Amino acid sequence: MAEAVFWAFSSGAILAAFLCVTRRSPVAAALWLILTLFCIAALFVVLDAQFIAVLQVLVYAGAIMVLFLFVIMLLNLGRGGPTDLRGAWGKVVALGLGGVLALELWAVRSVIPADHLRLPPGAVARMSEEQGPVGLISNALFREYLIPFEITSMLLLAAIVGAVVLAKKRL
Amino acid sequence: MLLGPALAVSAILFSIGVGGVLLRRNAIVIFMSVELMLNAVNLTFVALAQQLGPQGQVIVFFVMAVAAAEAAVGLAIMLAIFRHRETVDIEAFSLLRG
Numbered sequence: 001m002a003e004a005v006f007w008a009f010s011s012g013a014i015l016a017a018f019l020c021v022t023r024r025s026p027v028a029a030a031l032w033l034i035l036t037l038f039c040i041a042a043l044f045v046v047l048d049a050q051f052i053a054v055l056q057v058l059v060y061a062g063a064i065m066v067l068f069l070f071v072i073m074l075l076n077l078g079r080g081g082p083t084d085l086r087g088a089w090g091k092v093v094a095l096g097l098g099g100v101l102a103l104e105l106w107a108v109r110s111v112i113p114a115d116h117l118r119l120p121p122g123a124v125a126r127m128s129e130e131q132g133p134v135g136l137i138s139n140a141l142f143r144e145y146l147i148p149f150e151i152t153s154m155l156l157l158a159a160i161v162g163a164v165v166l167a168k169k170r171l
Numbered sequence: 172m173l174l175g176p177a178l179a180v181s182a183i184l185f186s187i188g189v190g191g192v193l194l195r196r197n198a199i200v201i202f203m204s205v206e207l208m209l210n211a212v213n214l215t216f217v218a219l220a221q222q223l224g225p226q227g228q229v230i231v232f233f234v235m236a237v238a239a240a241e242a243a244v245g246l247a248i249m250l251a252i253f254r255h256r257e258t259v260d261i262e263a264f265s266l267l268r269g
Contacts, residue, residue: 002173010177013180014180014183014184014187017184021194026199029200033207036210043177043214043217047173052213052232055235056213060238064206067242067243068203068242068246071250074250075259077197081260084200085196091194099186101186102185105181105185105186108178109182110178112174113219113223118222119222119223124221140225141232156236159239159240162243162247169254
């Protein structure tokens with residue numbers, strides 16, 4: 001059952017991602033990317049990361065993609081221009097380099113983590129049942145990763161200030 | 172255990188993202204391809220977290236925060252350049268050329 005769901009959503013994600021990078025219109029590309037993100041959220045659920053799946057839908061498919069669509073519409077770029085895709089040479093380079101990278105990554109996909117690092121099968125699913133999917137992450141986030149978490153807030157503050165300074169006509 | 176298949180899917184998605192960056196001239200679509208690559212890496216983290224413990228999921232959380240910051244700053248840069256050049260074609264973005 002889980003495998004069938006996994007393969008259904010991963011083929012959906014790959015198909016939507018391919019359409020996303022090949023559609024001429026930026027709006028169509030953004031909408032296909034949203035579908036990809038939803039499919040990846042479903043994959044997260046299959047892989048025992050329910051809270052991350054919810055964040056994926058809220059933050060990525062919600063907030064970030066709305067920002068993209070907002071900018072596309074603000075700049076009135078809805079119709080793709082004639083120079084949006086590169087010419088034949090560019091297509092060959094993109095396909096070639098993408099294919100080489102895919103082959104390289106394909107070769108390392110069967111790497112198995114060392115035995116002493118691995119938890120027993122189903123351990124994370126069991127922890128998630130005991131602590132809840134949110135507790136599973138928050139326990140690690142607010143103990144071991146407290147300082148990186150606080151630094152993230154500084155990063156977001158810097159991004160807000162940077163975005164305002166860049167986008168403002170005159171300060 | 173779906174570790175191998177998940178890594179394979181993530182490899183394909185990442186390569187599609189790289190192909191998109193090389194194929195497109197529209198800077199906004201290039202940004203979207205970068206987001207796709209970040210998501211492929213997130214999938215790798217989550218797949219490995221299933222076997223190595225929940226720390227991988229915490230890293231995904233941080234990647235999402237960085238992606239949000241990157242999108243905000245990147246799109247602001249895009250707006251600033253569009254105001255001067257009236258286009259988001261990356262061939263027109265040659266401000267740093269000496």
